[in-house]
Amino acid sequence: MIPNLVIVESPAKAKTIEKFLGKDFVVKSSFGHIRDLSKNKLGVDLKKNYKPEYIISDDKKKVVEELKKAVAEAETVWLASDEDREGEAIAWHLAEVLKLDPKKTKRIVFHEITKNAIQQAIQNPRSIDINLVNSQQARRVLDRLVGFEISPILWKKVKPALSAGRVQSVALRLIVEREREIIDFRSTSFYKVTAQFSGDTEFRAELSDKLATLQEAQTFLEHCKHATFKVAEVVKKPAKKSPPPPFTTSTLQQEASRKFGFSVSQTMTLAQKLYESGHITYMRTDSVNLSAMAIAAAKETITREFGEKYHQPRQFKTKIKGAQEAHEAIRPTYIDKEKVPGSAGEQKLYDLIRKRTLASQMSDAQLERTTINIDIAGSSYQFVATGEVMVFDGFLKVYFESSDDDGEEGAKELLPVVKVGQLLEPKEITANERFTQRPPRYTEASLVKKLEELGIGRPSTYAPTISTIINRGYVVKEDRPGVERPYQSLSLKKGKITQSQKVEVTGAEKAKLFPSDIGIVVNDFLVEYFPDIVNYNFTAQVEEKFDDIADGKLEWTKMIDEFYKPFHTNVQKTSKESDYTKGERILGVDPATGKTVSVRIGRFGPLVQLGDNDPSGKEKPQFASLLKGQLISTITLEDALALFKLPRTLGMYDNNEVVVGVGRFGPYIRHMGKFYSLKKDDNPLTVSLERAIEVIEEGKLKETQRVIKTFPENDQLSILNGRWGPYISLSKKNYKLPKGVNPANLSYEDCLKIIAEADTKEDKGKLTKKKGRTK
């Protein structure tokens, strides 16, 4: 007999809590939700007032069996899932599935995993809050109805296997609209004037206003030739900087991206490892709250390491709307631990979390900002120099928050001591042409930030949402090279003005999110036919209703009904409208043939078509695929026509033709019947014969390195080099090598053994999978 059975959501949490509770308590984990709507059906009974049809999925059957066993032996069952609506629903599903007796079941919650918090929770049990459960059911059903009714329309109108949803479709919309802003952006130029002055040290000052034209800049420099420069004012102002709050999931993802270039999912994988090893608190949270224990521990570490004047206790409040705050902020479990074992990535992330947590409990940094205004005789402009001196570093001793804009500001300089009225001599004055900046493309992390601001998605879904829009082909994450841009530069030095044209590289992108043609077409379709769903406020609006349900002020089925009736009517109407949505654009007429040139989405992606569809089928139009980076919405007639020049013969190599073309897998080079893929930066329209030969030779070399070992006993068996390292290949089937094995040393028998072992393992896997399959 077990006196007390506690059920929590995560096994790592179970392990920790068990330690706090003593031997009268057994703690088990539900591994999240134990049941959900059926995966392959709508799972919502529209005839029975939206009754959800819940199913225990295959991978949860074992967990449920084990929990059932434990419940049978338990005197009291404590449901200790999170306090938010998902957690409440988990508790309710557990109670339903495990058929828990209300008399011996207690619901408890705690926000922090400390002995105190848990014991207090045990002292204050309650029963399941069915209103909160119902708000979760409403959330779940609404998402299912939206996703499973709109997606099939996309299959019909655009392309099979596409998807739409309350969260992913807004994420896509943000990216598409940002791309449009960038496409429509017209940069204007202006002139930024800076002067290098020499006091007791040299310093830089900027002209108070930007100048609009080259003419104005020239006139100004001309004036400066003979002007005197006098210090008009010196202003010193104290300033302070306060530390940012400790990490939530989203801010951790942003900082790890800015500081280390981690992708959102990389960060989560590393954080998961740290959590499972007991080094940090839970990593999926929207709370900036720290437990009293953590605040005390931080105080101890800060005063010991830096002294008392670096310590300032702070309580942070969450500002994000829709935050559910079931957990603490992300912090080290033992903040005095400076380093933890683990991979390089884990250590970096731990260090970041630790420093951010410490900083949040440290003093403000004290600065002194100095501004020097310099009059120019005979001109209404002024030169302004600003400098910053740190008086006290405070939290900056351990942590500096990075920012998204990679602005050209640079470090603020230290200014020399100057007196009002003092005359200054400029060593050089330059006027450089600068350009207004287009809006930035989203990174994974800046998209997460935006979604969080809009209250869309949850800490557990940010990373999966990004994967979804990438996997559907709506969005690509990639680098793009910048382009060279000339700019004018004027310089006044020793009474002489020189003008020159310089060149800078602009617009280079690294790991940014770009919409694809499919993404643009799907977004435009959704914005036109389902404007309510992809409205940035949709989630916020339904969240208000979910809150009303949680407060017992609104029946959940009524809320769903009010949403579903008009929504479903719109779904049916939209589905009937026969216009195919292929994003078609007519580019114009081919001057050579007089035929129409158009672009649209075809069965295999975006294409350009030359000539109209002829119903008699006599004259077939020509087709060509668009290249990477080209968009239906922006491609020009000229670029489109160039695509028909492929495939083209580049020349001869080894007495054989070298041909470049674009196929199913992108641009390729064909030589002696073999295909070689072109690299990302190669353009098939402009690639040279020399470069093609390079690609061919590289491909041949790889081919020779691909085969590590072959066996005379069986020509179907070989050891090959693949994307993930060496593997065994037998008649087109592949097998992983055991760890730490040198592939060159493997004998024929060794290989057969590995294959036999893998095959029996696979059979077992198939069996268990089949057993669970209900359909």
Added chain:
DNA sequence: CAGTGAGCGAGCTTCCGCTTGACTT
């Protein structure tokens, strides 16, 4: 598996949030 793009029809795809492994050619 490499210059595809018609049309028919069967059978499939799809949501968001809670969790952790299994496994990748």
